[in-house]
Amino acid sequence: MKKIFNTLLLAGTAAVLLFSCRPMDLDLHKLGQAPTEDQLSFTFTPGAASPNIIELANNSSVSGVALWDLGNGTTVKGDKVTATYPFKGDYTVTMSLYTSGCSATISKVITVSTDDYGLLDTPGFNALTGGANAAEGKTWVFARYTKGHFGVGDVNAAPEADGPAWWQCDPNGKAGASLYDNEFTFIQKGTKFIWTNKGNIYTNQNGMDHLGIKGVPSPVDDFDVPYVPADNLTFTFDEASMTLTLSGGAFMGFYSGVSEYHITSLNEHEMRMWCGSAAEPGNAWYFIFVPKDELKEPEVAPVEPKPEPEEAWFCPDAETNLLRANLDYESWFSPADWSGGLEPGISVQKNIVITVPEGVGGAEWMGQFKIHTQVPAGARERFDFSCSINSTQAGTATVKMTSADDGDDSFFYNGEVAVAAGATVHFEEADHMLFDATESILLVFDFGRFPAGGVIPISGLCLQKHIPLSEKP
Secondary structure (H helix, E strand, O other), X not given: OOOOOOEEEOHHHHXXXXXXXXXXXXXXXXXXXXXXXXXXXXXXXXXXXXOOEEEEEEOOOOOOEXXXXXXXXXXXXXXXXXXXXXXXXXXXXXXEEEEOOEEEEEEEEXXXXXXXXXXXXXXXXXXXXXXXXXXXXEEEEEOOOOOOOEEEEEHHXXXXXXXXXXXXXXXXXXXXXXXXXXXXXXXXXXXXXXXXXXXXXXXXXXXXXXXXXXXXXOOOOOEEEEOOXXXXXEEEEEOOOOEEEEOOOOOOXXXXXXXXXXXEEXXXXXXXXXXXXXXXXXXXXXXXXXXXXXXXXXXXXXXXXXXXXXXXXXXXXXXXXXXXXXXXXXXXXXXXXXXXXXXXXXXXXXXXXXXXXXOOOOOOOOEEEEEEOOXXXXXXXXXXXXXXXXXXXXXXXXXXXXXXXXOOOEEEEEEEEEEOOXXXXXXXXXXXXXXXXXXXXXXXXXXXXXXXXXXXXXXXEEEEEOOEHHHOO
16 A cells, blocks of 8 residues: 555653543442553554555554544544544644643644545535535525524524524525525535625624625615625534634625534535624624525415404493403603613503603604403404593504514504693504414504693593494494
8 A cells, every 4th residue: 555644752741641530331440550642652553445445453552542633623531443534634632641640741743745525425524515426515504484594693602403583584584685695616626616796795883894795785784795705715613512613714705704504404405503793792693594596585375365354342231341450560760771771650540641741862762661451363253442541732643453572463553643732542453363373462552742841641441353343332
């Protein structure tokens, strides 16, 4: 066999003595004399299947437990072990021998002269690249139709099993931005990485400042920044730690200042990963990718539109009113900087009376009062709502009835309820529904556009399953 290995004893580090002892597999031993460097020895032999597979054997003159650092990110234990090196290069192999008298260490350099990409025939590499026979590699794109294909969370909590808690992008939520123009091809032979885009990458303000290239505002928030990927990029993939590292400062389409990614899930149909951020050290960014040829826009079944509402009969004092005497409510009032923290005056007796606090910001949603009704609603179940709103000072209120999570689908929204000073507005919305069920109907009032000191009584609250006016008792 052609000899392709060279060995060099590292004299400077070969006789490193470790002055702390480690138990050997929990067995108890009497403390003896520490081993010395001249008592340690190991051999290496190319394997029959491939010269890149090395058989290592401890043949020291003293007995002990041999721990190995194979120089490829792998550590193993035993007198006879096997090391696999798919790529040519110099690998420092270190053997530490632990005896009853502590330990000693020796190292040798093994030089591998050729690449053997066949050794990358592993589930992880095959899923990432398509395998050694995929000459053109495998191309991945953002799973743009999957909830959470892009998101951000607390780096101290990463990885979060259910995706980032702070924010997850909705399906196709970055349509129109450069994010979805990025494509990433991984080729097993040569571990080549080909990154293409249409001349721009996507990032936020802090990322743009860190990158040092001025971009333009994206139509879906943040920035599209001019950036052309470099040629001749490569990647490394450590399956033991599931760490993917890109060369040349490359990144997966969204710039956060790092090129190392932690893969949390990888199969032939999907890849999930997260990375830290040099631009925002507290952030962890999350990504989901799918093979380009498997990206399909889901077919959306036609949804029957909500019917035109019909008039209703309201009576707050009737048994049909579903609101309880004791209301579960919360409030959030804020100054103009959206920092919150203002405390309104709230009295809940027969009526609800709210006093607008000093410093309120003057914009919609800066004076929220929410009532958690504990009234469930089935999908497309029809409801009516009415109340009366009075105020000592003129302002514009918002009234909204929605699902428990205050989602996009709502029973109704009216942001232009004008209330004159000293006047009472009777508010009615009849025959409304949600497409999906909710465990509790949420009533949302907003008085952020009323002046500080305004006193706003809300009376006659009535929430009922729809009663057509024609069926008035």
